[in-house]
Amino acid sequence: MKLAVVDIGSNAIRMQISNVVLYEGKFTVKKLEYVRFPLRLGKDVFDKGAITPALEAKFVKLMQAFKLLIELYEVEDYKICATSALRESSNGRDIVAHVRDNVGLSIDVIDGQAEADLINKAIVKYLDEKPYLHIDVGGGSTELNIYKNHEKIASESFPMGSVRLMNSYTAPEIWQNIEDWVQQHISADMHYITAVGTGGNINKIYELANKKNKKAKTMTLAEVEQVQGMISKLSMDERINNLMLNPDRADVIVPAAEIYLHVMRRAKAKKIIVPDVGLKDGMIEVLFEKNKHKLL
Numbered sequence: 434m435k436l437a438v439v440d441i442g443s444n445a446i447r448m449q450i451s452n453v454v455l456y457e458g459k460f461t462v463k464k465l466e467y468v469r470f471p472l473r474l475g476k477d478v479f480d481k482g483a484i485t486p487a488l489e490a491k492f493v494k495l496m497q498a499f500k501l502l503i504e505l506y507e508v509e510d511y512k513i514c515a516t517s518a519l520r521e522s523s524n525g526r527d528i529v530a531h532v533r534d535n536v537g538l539s540i541d542v543i544d545g546q547a548e549a550d551l552i553n554k555a556i557v558k559y560l561d562e563k564p565y566l567h568i569d570v571g572g573g574s575t576e577l578n579i580y581k582n583h584e585k586i587a588s589e590s591f592p593m594g595s596v597r598l599m600n601s602y603t604a605p606e607i608w609q610n611i612e613d614w615v616q617q618h619i620s621a622d623m624h625y626i627t628a629v630g631t632g633g634n635i636n637k638i639y640e641l642a643n644k645k646n647k648k649a650k651t652m653t654l655a656e657v658e659q660v661q662g663m664i665s666k667l668s669m670d671e672r673i674n675n676l677m678l679n680p681d682r683a684d685v686i687v688p689a690a691e692i693y694l695h696v697m698r699r700a701k702a703k704k705i706i707v708p709d710v711g712l713k714d715g716m717i718e719v720l721f722e723k724n725k726h727k728l729l
Contacts, residue, residue, distance in 0.1 A: 434728055435465065437508045438716040439499055441515035441540065443475030443572030443596050444685060445633070446492075448499050449713050450506050453721060455728040462721060466502065470495055471681035474518035475572045475596040483523040492528065496536045503538075510724050512716045513540045516548055517573030517594065545590020549576040551715035553585060556629055559708045564623040566615075566700050569631045569711070570692045572596035572685065577611070577696065579618050579626075587618040593692060595634060595685035608695065615699045628697050628705035634689035637682060639707040653704050654697050661690035 434454075440447045450466040472492060477484045484492070503511055519525040520542050529540045543551075552569055560580055567578040573594040579587040591611055597603045619626060638660045639652055664672060665687050672683035697705060 434724060435506050435508045436717060436720045436724065437499075437503050437506070437511040438713050438720065439511070439513040440711070440713045440716065441474070441513065441519060442712075443478070443516065443518040443574075443594060444471075444473055444681060445572075446470050446472050446474075446495060447713055448502065449717065450502065450508060451717055453725070453728065455725075460721070460725060460728070462717065465506065468499075468502075471679065473572070473596065473681060474522070475594070476600070478518045478522045478525075479573065479597050479600060479602040482521075484518075484525070484528060489524075489528055489531075493532060493536065496532050496538055500536050500538055509727070510720055511538075512720050513538060514548075514551070514712065514716060515540050515542045516571060516712070517545075517592070520544065521573070545574055545576055546588065548574075548712060549578055549588050549590065551719065552576065552631055552710075552712055553578065553715065554718040555710040555712075555714035556631065556708055557583070559629065559706060559710075564619075564626045565629050565706075566619070566626050566696070566702055567629045567631070568635075568693055568696050568705075570595060570634060570689050571632060575611070575692055575696075577614065579623075581623070589614050595689035595692070598688035598691065599685055611696060612699050615696065619700055624701065626700055626702050628693075628700065628702040630693055630705045630707050631711045632689065633682065633711075634686050635693055635705070635707055636709050637678070637686060638690055638693075639709075641676065650707050650709070651704055652707060654694070654702065657690060657694055657697070657705065661687060661694065664690075 437450045448468045452463050454461045562582045565580040569576040571594050575591045575593045593607045641660050642656050672678045
C-alpha cells in the first residue's frame with residue numbers, strides 16, 4: 434500500500450511517497466519518493482499579506498505535478514497540510530479551493546497546535562521520561578513543546594520563523610513572548626532539560642558540524658554556536674559553493690540557528706537532539722494508522 438504526504442511550508446514544499454508492507458506480522462514503511470521544491474510562499478505573505486498571481490500559478494503547477502506522481506505511484510491515500518504562509522495569506526482559502534476544484538487535491542490548512550501535534554507523533558519515540566523542550570523552526574512559525582515522562586505538558590506556537598526573521602517581519606515583542614513562555618513552563622526540577630530540534634535548518638547544522646557519531650544525533654549548545662558563527666562569516670556564494678547549500682537554505686540557516694540558540698539559552702539547555710524527522714513524518718504516521726487495517 435502506497436501513501437503520500439505533502440508539507441506546504443513557508444520556505445519550501447515537500448512531498449514524500451512511502452510504501453507500507455505487512456510481513457510476518459510487522460509493518461514496514463519505506464520511502465519511495467521524496468521531492469523538496471523551493472517555493473517560498475512566506476516571502477509574499479509576510480511582505481504583502483497575500484500570495485501574488487505569479488507565485489500562485491507556480492504553486493498550482495506544483496500541485497498538478499504532485500497529483501501526477503500520486504496517480505503514477507497508484508497511491509492509496511494522501512494527506513496535504515499547509516502551515517503559516519497559506520494560513521495567514523488573505524487569498525489562501527481561495528487558492529486551496531482552486532486546487533481542490535481544478536487539480537483534484539484537498540489541502541488542510543492547519544494551525545500551530547495541529548502542526549505541533551503532528552510533529553509530536555514523529556518525535557515521541559526518541560524521548561524517555563526525562564524533560565525535553567522540542568523546538569520546531571519553520572519559515573513562518575516556531576512551535577515549542579515541553580515533554581516530561583513521555584507526555585506533552587505545554588505547547589505554544591509563535592509567529593517567528595527563519596523567513597520572517599531574515600526579512601525583518603518579526604515583531605520585537607515576539608522574542609520576549611518566547612522568553613516569558615519558556616520561563617513560565619520550565620520548572621526548577623527541569624534544570625537539566627534537553628532540547629529536541631526539528632526542521633530542515635537544524636538538520637543541516639548538524640550535518641555541517643561533521644559529527645563523527647551519527648547514531649547519537651546530538652549536538653551541544655557550543656557546537657550549534659560554532660556552526661552558526663562559521664556560516665555567518667561566509668558570503669552567499671561561499672555558502673552555496675563551499676558548503677553546498679541550496680540557495681533557499683543558504684539565506685535562512687543563520688536566522689534559523691538564532692532562534693534555536695535563543696530558546697536553548699533561555700531554557701538553559703546544554704544539548705540538542707536532532708532526530709531528522711518533522712511534520713511530514715507525523716503525517717505519514719496518521720495516514721498509516723488510518724489505513725493499516727487494509728493490509729490486515
